[in-house]
Amino acid sequence: MTRTPPFRNGDRLRLIAMVDDPAPIPPGTEGTVNGDPTFFADSWDTPMRWDNGRTLSMVVPPDQAEKIRCRHRDDGRGRCIDCGAFID
Ligand SMILES: [Zn+2]
DSSP: OOOOOSSOTTOEEEEEEOOSOSSOOOTTOEEEEOSOOEEETTEEEEOEEETTSOOOOEEETTSEEEEOOOOOOBOSSSBBTTTOOBOO
């Protein structure tokens, strides 16, 4: 069986729900997948760097997020701070 992670390193996401964490990230928070998701116990452990500065991972499922289009923020050297894309 091939398992495909729902999100990939560098994807920009908006959180819909974080279920089991005692100090969850608020719904609606945007962030960037910050590494390759790993499959563990029927869920994808998805490392995140949230725009509010937190780095709490998502566990998908039960956590839910949607992919969004990156608005690109220039790091001053022609690359996006959030997704790493080269921008003009
Ligand atoms: Zn970007």
